[in-house]
Amino acid sequence: MKLELGKIKINDIKFADKTEVKDHVLYVNKEEVEKLVLEDDKLIGCHLEIAHPGESTRITPVKDVIEPRVKVSGGEIFPGVIGKVTPPVGTGRTHALDGMTVVTVGRIVGFQEGVIDMSGVAADYCPFSKTVNLCVVIEPAEGLETHVYEKAGRMAGLKVAAYLGETARNLEPDTLETYETKPIFEQAAEYPDLPKVGYIHMLQSQGLLHDTYYYGVDAKNFVPTFMYPTEIMDGAIVSGNCVAPCDKVTTYHHFHNPVIEDCYKHHGKDINFMGVILTNENVFLADKERHSDMVAKLAEYMGLDGVLITEEGYGNPDTDLMMNCKKVEQKGIKVVLITDEFPGKDGKSQSLADTCDEATALASCGQGNMTLQFPAMDKVIGTQDYIESQIGGWAGCVNPDGSFEAEIQIIIASTIANGFNKLAARGY
Amino acid sequence: MIDVTKLLIITNNDVTEEYFKGQIRTEMVETHKDVLLKVRDYIYAGGWKLITHPMASSIKPNQTPFRSIILIQSKEDNTEDIIMIEEALISFEKFEGDKKPTEWYRKTTDQDFKRIDFYMIEDAIPHLTR
Numbered sequence: 115m116k117l118e119l120g121k122i123k124i125n126d127i128k129f130a131d132k133t134e135v136k137d138h139v140l141y142v143n144k145e146e147v148e149k150l151v152l153e154d155d156k157l158i159g160c161h162l163e164i165a166h167p168g169e170s171t172r173i174t175p176v177k178d179v180i181e182p183r184v185k186v187s188g189g190e191i192f193p194g195v196i197g198k199v200t201p202p203v204g205t206g207r208t209h210a211l212d213g214m215t216v217v218t219v220g221r222i223v224g225f226q227e228g229v230i231d232m233s234g235v236a237a238d239y240c241p242f243s244k245t246v247n248l249c250v251v252i253e254p255a256e257g258l259e260t261h262v263y264e265k266a267g268r269m270a271g272l273k274v275a276a277y278l279g280e281t282a283r284n285l286e287p288d289t290l291e292t293y294e295t296k297p298i299f300e301q302a303a304e305y306p307d308l309p310k311v312g313y314i315h316m317l318q319s320q321g322l323l324h325d326t327y328y329y330g331v332d333a334k335n336f337v338p339t340f341m342y343p344t345e346i347m348d349g350a351i352v353s354g355n356c357v358a359p360c361d362k363v364t365t366y367h368h369f370h371n372p373v374i375e376d377c378y379k380h381h382g383k384d385i386n387f388m389g390v391i392l393t394n395e396n397v398f399l400a401d402k403e404r405h406s407d408m409v410a411k412l413a414e415y416m417g418l419d420g421v422l423i424t425e426e427g428y429g430n431p432d433t434d435l436m437m438n439c440k441k442v443e444q445k446g447i448k449v450v451l452i453t454d455e456f457p458g459k460d461g462k463s464q465s466l467a468d469t470c471d472e473a474t475a476l477a478s479c480g481q482g483n484m485t486l487q488f489p490a491m492d493k494v495i496g497t498q499d500y501i502e503s504q505i506g507g508w509a510g511c512v513n514p515d516g517s518f519e520a521e522i523q524i525i526i527a528s529t530i531a532n533g534f535n536k537l538a539a540r541g542y
Numbered sequence: 543m544i545d546v547t548k549l550l551i552i553t554n555n556d557v558t559e560e561y562f563k564g565q566i567r568t569e570m571v572e573t574h575k576d577v578l579l580k581v582r583d584y585i586y587a588g589g590w591k592l593i594t595h596p597m598a599s600s601i602k603p604n605q606t607p608f609r610s611i612i613l614i615q616s617k618e619d620n621t622e623d624i625i626m627i628e629e630a631l632i633s634f635e636k637f638e639g640d641k642k643p644t645e646w647y648r649k650t651t652d653q654d655f656k657r658i659d660f661y662m663i664e665d666a667i668p669h670l671t672r
Contacts, residue, residue: 223654260657320599322661357600397594397662398669427600429633433626456602456637463636467597467629503651505605 115204116294117188117344120287121212127164127246135281140214142248142278150273151250156266159253163495165217165232167244170492175227175500176526177218177264178271178353179242179364182211182278185348192349194330195269196276202329203348209282215245215366216278218271219496220252222264223323227504228359228526234489239528239536242366249495250274261322268354272365293344293378295389302417305386309419312388313343313373314409314438318363318426319394323356326363326426328392338393338408340416343374346390355426358505360482360523361454361531363426372533373422373452388416393438395431406437413442420448424532428456428482432468443472454529454537455481459521479530480537482506482523490516544614544670549593552580553610557660565667566612577609578634582627584613591616592623593670594663596630603630604637607652608659612666 123138130141144162151160165171183191188206190197230242237243254263317326319334326333351368377387391412396402425435439449455465501507506524522528551568559568571580584590593612
């Protein structure tokens with residue numbers, strides 16, 4: 115599969131009568147977007163706000179962050195969710211609005227949505243403090259079940275991102291990148307002297323508000339499978355999660371998976387990047403055993419010499435992580451784990467909830483228990499009403515002036531366990 | 543296929559208790575920690591194994607007041623289950639801070655936490671008997 119990814123740099127967003135991109139500025143017809151969101155009768159309120167880097171602005175509670183993209187050729191964006199499920203994505207040409215995001219904002223459950231600060235100390239920990247963000251603030255109809263509202267919120271963000279992505283269809287991209295992974299025998303033969311490396315991508319799939327979708331399929335309902343790495347760049351994976359903000363893999367992060375991007379950078383130089391094994395994180399122990407067996411079987415079948423593994427979440431998924439590590443290593447394949455840590459506030463306790471003898475190489479993406487003083491902001495997009503109950507906050511942590519103390523867990527993507535963050539260990 | 547009559551749910555979540563009434567034997571305890579301790583006691587007593595992982599996913603142990611765990615009667619070796627429940631207890635102790643939730647906190651989040659905990663095992667019967 116070969117994909118051309120064209121990026122159009124967006125420096126600012128402004129409201130206007132017509133939705134279009136001109137001179138690196140995205141103009142948005144506010145009414146059209148609000149109407150699009152309110153087509154869903156489960157949402158009764160929607161308004162848009164723009165947040166720029168450096169402003170005294172706080173966005174919270176954040177549900178998802180999405181980059182607008184469009185498929186110029188080769189299928190449709192977010193297949194099985196917004197676009198048609200067939201043909202499969204990952205080929206043809208895709209255009210992306212680079213440097214901006216769509217952020218869905220609104221309370222889903224009382225504790226699991228995060229914070230984005232556009233300036234101040236907390237901005238250093240968040241990638242979305244450096245992008246121009248179009249915030250879609252949503253309000254649910256009375257009496258909706260939580261999971262129904264979650265779906266409405268998820269779809270609202272994706273619809274808006276796809277709508278804005280359309281503006282890029284006929285634009286000339288500023289940069290054009292090409293990514294290619296060939297069918298297994300061809301790919302193995304292309305660089306016969308380089309080690310064959312794969313990526314085991316564990317998707318959060320633990321039930322209500324903890325689900326991820328692959329071509330629209332709830333990840334808890336599939337068995338481990340192979341994915342061409344380019345598929346993810348076209349929205350084959352969509353986040354439905356409201357997990358802890360710090361290690362939530364947003365839909366934006368799926369587009370920009372750093373393991374995949376870095377493996378492509380090394381592809382043909384020092385590794386032969388063979389592709390992605392997608393798996394899930396299960397509630398029932400028998401499923402964990404079965405799926406880690408299948409992951410190891412696929413890794414062996416692909417003839418891999420080494421794999422990188424990432425997880426999403428803490429606790430229960432650490433067991434899936436270690437089972438995958440152990441069983442893949444036992445096939446004679448080298449494993450490097452990538453994850454974040456929760457060693458308690460003093461940083462001295464065990465970082466993960468599980469371990470195994472085979473886990474001998476691990477890249478850390480930082481620890482989420484560290485606390486930070488969040489300054490008061492001039493503007494809040496959404497509401498600060500739930501800070502105390504959001505993950506990372508606690509009763510009494512908010513001061514009357516709107517400043518508060520919280521663990522960095524509360525910041526969206528601060529310790530994201532795939533390395534797309536400031537705390538990732540990097541080699542120079 | 544699993545024999546449902548051999549299952550036991552330890553929970554402090556009344557939504558779980560209500561839903562599985564008459565289907566799976568359920569023991570109610572008071573707190574999240576009591577759930578972990580009760581499960582530990584069953585496993586050490588012998589004849590029981592874990593069906594679900596004792597920890598939640600992404601919600602740290604000090605962050606949810608509710609937990610439901612499924613056990614099964616079994617004569618198989620349960621050494622791994624012992625390690626798993628002990629690790630869950632260590633993790634619980636590590637995170638249990640001095641930040642006791644206020645009435646307001648409980649009022650705004652209890653229903654959400656109950657739902658999240660319950661939905662993890664909602665499909666237990668069709669899932670385990672398929």
